[in-house]
Amino acid sequence: MATRMKLKLKTVFVLYFMVSLMGLIYALMQLGQRCDCTEHDMPKDRTISRLRGEVHRLQEQMKKAEMTKSPQKQPVKAPQPTIFVITPTYARFVQKAELTRLSQTFMHVPQLHWILVEDSPHKTPLVTDFLAKSGLTYTHLHIATPKDRKLQEGDPSWLKPRGAEQRNEGLQWLRDDGRDQQAAVVYFADDDNTYSLQLFEEMRGTQRVSVWPVGLVGGMRYERPVVEGGKVVRFHTGWRPSRPFPMDMAGFAVSLKLVLANQDACFDGNAPMGFLESSFLQGLVTMDELEPKADNCTKVLVWHTRTEKPKMKREEALQAQGLGSDTAVEV
Secondary structure (H helix, E strand, O other): OHHHHHHHHHHHHHHHHHHHHHHHHHHHHHHOOOOOOHHHHHHHHHHHHHHHHHHHHHHHHHHHHHHHOOOOOOOOOOOOOEEEEEEEEOOOOOHHHHHHHHHHHHOOOOOEEEEEEEOOOOOOHHHHHHHHOOOOEEEEEEOOOOHHHOOOOOOOOOOOOOOHHHHHHHHHHHHHOOOOOOOEEEEEOOOOOEEOHHHHHHHOOOOOEEEOOEEEEOOEEEEEEEEEOOEEEEEEOOOOOOOOOOOOHHHEEEEHHHHHHOOOOOOOOOOOOOOHHHHHHOOOOOHHHOEEOHHHHOOOOEEOOOOOOOOOHHHHHHHHOOOOOOOOOOO
């Protein structure tokens, strides 16, 4: 009896094991089969679609909020120091050509005020019209050089100082204009030189008198202050290096504060040859106080170029025949 019971239980257990094993095998087989779960996935797809729509709506709201909110205040930048450029000029065939070249350089220099001073007893129409169309901030002045200080036809350019009265007139305008001692710079730019834009950024931070090399001047490739330990110790020049400041007019700039603090500082129209710059600077600064610019005075950023005086032989010959060029055409 007991043996029969054991056989029945064993049979039941085997049957149960076989059925379970077959169910497991069937389930494993079903894992590799595709299942039509469309009905189960539909609620999930709807949920995903709704969430995507909600995200898109929130993104749009954030964009609108960014567009409507008040812009953040930018830090206020200190204004750039103004550069006052004093340029003497006089009537000649190449005057308008050289003023055009110079003005188109100045157009690229921010915060520049051009003081153009004619060597004339009155303002000429040519310069007046030219400045009005230049697009620059400018002041137009005039003062004639006394006859005894003027170069005569055939005189070499170095015989007498030129432009002293005109530069002094520009300085006097700065003093009389009632300007406070603002952070500004005064530069003397002749109309026949060539200027790099970088030069004006170099001089903008001038505290007293800043200096740099000048190319193609004094019969040399360049003249320059020689700097050692951050200080000017001497000058590289080929003519009379013993002068107080053996520099070209294009080689320095002066702070407006220093000009206003020294009311008598001016250019001496009777100065000996080569001493015009020294006549102005020696009352303002010592060599030890000079501020070297242009990479310690090793880079040339201004050139003492001159336009060749045009030859008018054919024009004169035609004029003698009554066939000369129309003088109403401004050159």
